[in-house]
Amino acid sequence: MKTRYLAFLATVPLITAGTLTACGASDPYASAPTAEDSGKPTIVVGSANFSENILLGEIYAKTLENQGFAVERKLNIGAREVLYSQVENCTLDVVPEYNQALLAFIAPDVSASGTEEVNSALQQQLPDSLQILKSSEAQNNNSVAVTSAIAQEFGLTKIEDLAAHAEEMTFGGPTEWKTRSDGYQGLAEDYGVSFREYKNLDYSGPITLAALGKGDIDAALLFSTTPQIETEGFVVLQDPKNTIGVNNVTPLICANEVPEAAQDALGKISESLSTEELTLLNKQYVLDHRDAAEVANEWITQKGLS
Numbered sequence: 001m002k003t004r005y006l007a008f009l010a011t012v013p014l015i016t017a018g019t020l021t022a023c024g025a026s027d028p029y030a031s032a033p034t035a036e037d038s039g040k041p042t043i044v045v046g047s048a049n050f051s052e053n054i055l056l057g058e059i060y061a062k063t064l065e066n067q068g069f070a071v072e073r074k075l076n077i078g079a080r081e082v083l084y085s086q087v088e089n090c091t092l093d094v095v096p097e098y099n100q101a102l103l104a105f106i107a108p109d110v111s112a113s114g115t116e117e118v119n120s121a122l123q124q125q126l127p128d129s130l131q132i133l134k135s136s137e138a139q140n141n142n143s144v145a146v147t148s149a150i151a152q153e154f155g156l157t158k159i160e161d162l163a164a165h166a167e168e169m170t171f172g173g174p175t176e177w178k179t180r181s182d183g184y185q186g187l188a189e190d191y192g193v194s195f196r197e198y199k200n201l202d203y204s205g206p207i208t209l210a211a212l213g214k215g216d217i218d219a220a221l222l223f224s225t226t227p228q229i230e231t232e233g234f235v236v237l238q239d240p241k242n243t244i245g246v247n248n249v250t251p252l253i254c255a256n257e258v259p260e261a262a263q264d265a266l267g268k269i270s271e272s273l274s275t276e277e278l279t280l281l282n283k284q285y286v287l288d289h290r291d292a293a294e295v296a297n298e299w300i301t302q303k304g305l306s
């Protein structure tokens with residue numbers, strides 16, 4: 001077990017200025033144990049650089065603290081291409097992941113569907129140092145979305161409906177999604193969809209949402225738990241060929257650095273979280289501009305995980 005020093009609790013970094021409120025330390029952390037108090041190892045919790053994953057990272061961190069573990073937060077790090085390598089070398093001990101997207105990343109030629117089949121394939125493909133824990137029923141699926149006006153104008157209900165119009169359209173999404181087999185590249189291969197232009201934007205974030213709403217792009221990658229899908233009336237197109245896949249929230253850990261008691265605590269989070277709750281938590285954080293620590297602590301308390 002490597003030795004770490006307990007970092008004082010930091011605020012969650014902003015994703016985009018003016019979109020999320022700063023996450024100041026407050027009452028949720030008042031009773032957090034110290035390394036000296038608990039006698040347990042420090043666990044480093046990381047997250048990707050988008051709002052939901054930051055919030056999940058905060059839920060993981062606070063739950064572990066409630067179990068007496070000292071926690072160091074390293075949230076808002078970057079995309080999977082950056083994040084995965086840091087778990088692989090155990091710089092990070094645990095991150096919130098999405099099972100099918102992770103499988104497509106580490107083994108793009110492996111085909112699997114359904115939570116159990118995906119997780120079985122994923123555990124076989126992961127290096128021995130890494131492990132996935134129990135998946136939540138909560139899903140955040142990548143999706144192709146358009147405005148209701150575009151959907152009505154072109155009669156769009158499924159991704160394949162875009163094929164006849166995409167050459168006149170602009171798609172918006174993150175840089176790394178353009179070449180993924182379960183992303184933009186896969187849409188071209190499975191549905192014959194070829195857009196006039198791909199604009200590199202953020203990952204279902206404020207830049208993408210603004211561009212879609214203003215008509216600067218015609219279609220976009222949005223997370224299915226993005227609260228603005230409902231508030232802005234965006235239309236998510238069906239994916240009958242399951243190119244993009246179904247993604248359950250799943251803890252990914254550096255196995256030797258996360259004790260069994262900590263694994264059990266993370267498993268209880270998975271057992272307690274639903275897709276509807278995840279969408280609501282995103283709304284509270286992103287649209288209501290609530291502090292991430294407060295949102296996380298409130299949910300943890302409601303679920304009896306404190």
